[in-house]
Amino acid sequence: MAGPKLIKERVPTPEVPVEERVKSFVEVNLGYDFVSAVKEAERCLQCNPAPCIQGCPVHINIPGFIKALRENAESPEEAVKNALRIIWDDNTLPAITGRVCPQEEQCEAPCVMGKAGEPINIGKLERFVADYARKHGIEKELLKEFTSTENGVKGKVAVVGSGPAGLTCAGELAKMGYKVTIFEALHKPGGVLVYGIPEFRLPKEILDREIAKLKELGVEIKLDHIVGKTVTLEELLEEYDAVFIGTGAGTPKLLNIPGILLDRIYTSNEFLTRINLMKAYKFPEYDEPISIGKKTIVIGAGNTAMDAARSALRMGSEVTIAYRRGREDMTARIEEIKHAEEEGVKFEFFLNPVEFIGDENGKVKAVKFEKMRPLEERDAKGKRKIVGTGEYITLEADTVIIAIGLEPNKIISEEATGLKTNPDGTLVVDENLMTSIPGVFAGGDAIRGEATVILAMGDGKKAAKAIDEYIQKKRLPA
Amino acid sequence: MGYKITKKENLSAIDFFMEVEAPHIAKSWKVGQFVVLIVDEKGERVPMSVYYADRENGRIGMFIRRHGVTTFKLWYEKKVGDEILSIAGPLGKPIEVKHYGNVVFAADAVCAQAEAYATLKAMKEAGNYTIAIHSFENKANTYPEEYLAKPVADEFYITTEDGSVGRKGHYLDILKELIEQDKVDIVFAGGKLGSLKKLAELTRPYGIPTIVTVRQIMVDGTGMCGSCRVLYDGEIKFACRDGPMMDAHKIDWDDAIKRNARFAEQENLREKDTLLN
Ligand SMILES: Cc1cc2nc3c(=O)[nH]c(=O)nc-3n(C[C@H](O)[C@H](O)[C@H](O)COP(=O)(O)OP(=O)(O)OC[C@H]3O[C@@H](n4cnc5c(N)ncnc54)[C@H](O)[C@@H]3O)c2cc1C
Ligand SMILES: Cc1cc2nc3c(=O)[nH]c(=O)nc-3n(C[C@H](O)[C@H](O)[C@H](O)COP(=O)(O)OP(=O)(O)OC[C@H]3O[C@@H](n4cnc5c(N)ncnc54)[C@H](O)[C@@H]3O)c2cc1C
Numbered sequence: 001m002a003g004p005k006l007i008k009e010r011v012p013t014p015e016v017p018v019e020e021r022v023k024s025f026v027e028v029n030l031g032y033d034f035v036s037a038v039k040e041a042e043r044c045l046q047c048n049p050a051p052c053i054q055g056c057p058v059h060i061n062i063p064g065f066i067k068a069l070r071e072n073a074e075s076p077e078e079a080v081k082n083a084l085r086i087i088w089d090d091n092t093l094p095a096i097t098g099r100v101c102p103q104e105e106q107c108e109a110p111c112v113m114g115k116a117g118e119p120i121n122i123g124k125l126e127r128f129v130a131d132y133a134r135k136h137g138i139e140k141e142l143l144k145e146f147t148s149t150e151n152g153v154k155g156k157v158a159v160v161g162s163g164p165a166g167l168t169c170a171g172e173l174a175k176m177g178y179k180v181t182i183f184e185a186l187h188k189p190g191g192v193l194v195y196g197i198p199e200f201r202l203p204k205e206i207l208d209r210e211i212a213k214l215k216e217l218g219v220e221i222k223l224d225h226i227v228g229k230t231v232t233l234e235e236l237l238e239e240y241d242a243v244f245i246g247t248g249a250g251t252p253k254l255l256n257i258p259g260i261l262l263d264r265i266y267t268s269n270e271f272l273t274r275i276n277l278m279k280a281y282k283f284p285e286y287d288e289p290i291s292i293g294k295k296t297i298v299i300g301a302g303n304t305a306m307d308a309a310r311s312a313l314r315m316g317s318e319v320t321i322a323y324r325r326g327r328e329d330m331t332a333r334i335e336e337i338k339h340a341e342e343e344g345v346k347f348e349f350f351l352n353p354v355e356f357i358g359d360e361n362g363k364v365k366a367v368k369f370e371k372m373r374p375l376e377e378r379d380a381k382g383k384r385k386i387v388g389t390g391e392y393i394t395l396e397a398d399t400v401i402i403a404i405g406l407e408p409n410k411i412i413s414e415e416a417t418g419l420k421t422n423p424d425g426t427l428v429v430d431e432n433l434m435t436s437i438p439g440v441f442a443g444g445d446a447i448r449g450e451a452t453v454i455l456a457m458g459d460g461k462k463a464a465k466a467i468d469e470y471i472q473k474k475r476l477p478a
Numbered sequence: 479m480g481y482k483i484t485k486k487e488n489l490s491a492i493d494f495f496m497e498v499e500a501p502h503i504a505k506s507w508k509v510g511q512f513v514v515l516i517v518d519e520k521g522e523r524v525p526m527s528v529y530y531a532d533r534e535n536g537r538i539g540m541f542i543r544r545h546g547v548t549t550f551k552l553w554y555e556k557k558v559g560d561e562i563l564s565i566a567g568p569l570g571k572p573i574e575v576k577h578y579g580n581v582v583f584a585a586d587a588v589c590a591q592a593e594a595y596a597t598l599k600a601m602k603e604a605g606n607y608t609i610a611i612h613s614f615e616n617k618a619n620t621y622p623e624e625y626l627a628k629p630v631a632d633e634f635y636i637t638t639e640d641g642s643v644g645r646k647g648h649y650l651d652i653l654k655e656l657i658e659q660d661k662v663d664i665v666f667a668g669g670k671l672g673s674l675k676k677l678a679e680l681t682r683p684y685g686i687p688t689i690v691t692v693r694q695i696m697v698d699g700t701g702m703c704g705s706c707r708v709l710y711d712g713e714i715k716f717a718c719r720d721g722p723m724m725d726a727h728k729i730d731w732d733d734a735i736k737r738n739a740r741f742a743e744q745e746n747l748r749e750k751d752t753l754l755n
């Protein structure tokens with residue numbers, strides 16, 4: 001069959017050299033410029049139907065935006081504007097998702113090009129469109145097209161939490177013409193995007209820009225407000241036509257094993273919050289202290305573990321990731337694992353911690369692990385089950401970071417007793433994302449447990465539609 | 479948006495009183511809950527007890543020890559009329575205000591001195607006989623009486639270690655006497671963790687309920703980081719979310735005391751830094 005030649009390899013994106021990046025928190029991947037982005041876009045086969053669209057949880061018209069990008073190669077501004085318009089139909093935070101989505105499991109997994117060579121680098125293209133648009137003022141122009149002129153007249157909605165779920169829900173509702181107020185417990189908006197994911201993966205200026213965009217849309221953000229404490233859900237319902245809960249899964253799971261109270265054993269949340277949100281890496285210029293030794297062990301193998309490991313490395317520690325399962329069972333994005341390995345993070349598999357050993361000052365000095373063995377049998381998530389071998393090994397460590405998972409914070413559900421929860425603490429919602437309390441909707445990690453940024457955004461968007469319908473229906477005369 | 483400092487007053491050689499505009503907290507604060515403040519862009523999140531919440535004017539009062547960077551900035555740099563970056567709350571669980579009988583509140587450090595008045599006021603309104611014991615190291619550290627719980631206490635004691643003001647000794651000594659007179663139905667206390675450990679041992683044999691502020695190093699104060707974890711009845715609990723007022727008999731005090739000293743090295747380093755610059 002004649003046709004354009006298949007280009008099997010991706011157009012590469014430059015990265016900051018390892019020697020340089022392990023000493024700073026600068027972003028590692030530098031992304032495409034226009035010429036290389038168009039080159040990568042030209043590899044796309046424009047499949048119809050396009051399996052990549054099915055792989056993306058919010059079903060972005062991927063071939064559509066890729067086509068727009070390469071079609072107008074003479075006019076970068078036009079090309080990017082058209083591409084961004086298509087992306088924004090389904091995803092308002094492409095600069096973020098382009099950077100943090102697990103593309104290899106989502107849009108890029110079913111990409112047809114992946115069968116012949118490397119899949120199209122959809123994530124980096126999406127990121128390029130967003131970054132270019134922001135830099136060249138295209139985003140601002142386009143925002144006008146997407147904004148309703150009925151600002152604030154359709155009703156009032158309260159959004160609880162300013163992670164990706166809350167930000168998206170607020171943005172969508174504001175664009176439809178609602179007056180939206182976000183209530184955030186912390187002193188900075190962004191949820192995990194600000195306190196969890198480090199600078200070297202997601203520069204904070206990108207998030208700042210997204211927040212500024214929301215403010216331009218008329219969204220008000222009340223920081224330092226803990227819903228359930230500062231203001232109750234009931235009080236919100238008196239003042240607002242509907243409420244969206246996007247409080248995430250912010251409570252760390254801990255290992256209840258001997259020595260858990262020793263000094264220098266951190267949860268990934270404490271470690272990353274001190275570093276990202278409070279900028280402890282700039283201590284003593286910033287007031288927040290952190291105490292890190294020379295040998296750090298990180299327990300876990302998700303994104304959180306990689307972020308903690310690479311942050312500890314940048315703070316000058318040797319770092320080993322210890323995981324109770326095998327290499328192929330790690331849940332982090334492939335890019336993060338690759339970067340961690342390049343930067344010198346060591347990996348130990350099939351080790352399950354059983355005890356933390358302390359020195360005479362109450363600081364951790366070693367971790368005792370049981371060696372594990374995989375079985376053929378798989379668990380509900382498709383991972384191989386593991387069993388203990390009865391053999392133990394002790395690894396020296398003067399710092400330990402526990403990154404074994406997170407669960408929903410119960411502040412709201414404890415206070416608002418009408419709010420039904422599942423046994424794992426997630427909120428019960430119906431197919432429209434409405435909770436057990438009429439007019440109260442929820443999405444993101446608060447209903448899913450630990451999930452992803454794009455799923456949280458997808459929920460925020462879906463809930464915004466449902467909230468609009470709910471309020472408009474309520475307004476109709478009976 | 480910042481929060482304006484509306485009053486500041488020196489209390490003693492080491493502590494001061496500060497009031498800030500925080501209407502969101504003033505209207506919802508309940509006895510037993512705390513707040514977290516940040517002084518400026520570069521500041522850390524610092525937990526503070528509440529002396530009073532003035533709903534009408536939307537203000538909260540605090541007692542603060544000149545302790546380290548944040549509290550030095552608050553005392554030496556910030557003036558009345560200036561703003562602090564952030565204050566969030568109320569955090570933690572309120573204590574149960576009801577009729578217990580004879581209620582003691584004992585304090586030997588700044589956080590608890592702050593909590594004494596509001597707690598005993600609420601307890602008195604609930605029909606209890608209230609006993610306040612304020613312990614200080616010496617005269618220089620002792621507060622003016624109008625900041626103490628005297629107006630809401632049926633019985634009122636001040637102690638100093640050197641006897642320069644009030645009785646010589648510590649709240650533990652007074653409590654021992656009161657317990658021997660069978661005058662104590664419940665104790666609320668806070669302050670130095672070492673004293674709280676001894677207090678737990680003192681009341682345990684008598685089975686007197688003892689509810690104390692478990693002061694641990696905190697970051698968020700909302701249950702998000704696990705920094706404030708303590709062993710409580712063999713289980714891991716977060717002092718900010720499950721406390722801060724908790725049953726003293728169930729806390730593993732030795733570990734709690736060790737964890738509270740976690741950043742001593744860095745803080746010393748920084749204090750030297752501050753002094754040198
Ligand atoms: C370190 C780390 C790295 C990650 N890396 C990735 C990645 O690379 N890719 C990816 O897709 N996903 C990643 N994730 C997961 C992803 O960040 C989450 O799935 C996503 O942020 C969930 O969004 P959310 O809006 O539901 O909640 P969150 O982002 O958790 O935001 C919830 C917000 O609600 C606030 N809040 C909570 N309770 C209250 C209350 N009572 N009142 C007011 N405010 C409240 C919180 O302070 C917070 O700001 C990572 C997670 C972590 C922790
Ligand atoms: C529930 C609770 C209520 C409190 N109430 C009061 C109060 O009413 N008045 C008051 O003066 N202090 C109170 N504290 C203690 C106060 O938060 C700390 O002393 C404060 O962090 C000192 O900050 P700094 O920057 O001035 O000193 P730093 O230089 O940061 O530290 C001085 C000392 O304070 C301790 N400390 C540091 N950071 C924290 C932290 N985040 N949480 C707890 N302790 C820390 C350290 O052990 C250190 O030795 C309370 C603490 C808790 C947990």
Ligand code: SF4
Pocket residue numbers: 055056057058059060062091097098101103106107108122123126454
């Ligand atoms: S949002 Fe995520 S999954 Fe969807 S196309 Fe973009 S990078 Fe891929």
Ligand code: SF4
Pocket residue numbers: 043044045046047050051052053062063110111112113120122
């Ligand atoms: S599956 Fe791959 S090649 Fe096909 S349209 Fe999508 S991105 Fe292009």
Ligand code: FES
Pocket residue numbers: 695696697698699700701702703704705706707716717718719
């Ligand atoms: S202070 Fe973070 S969990 Fe208590």
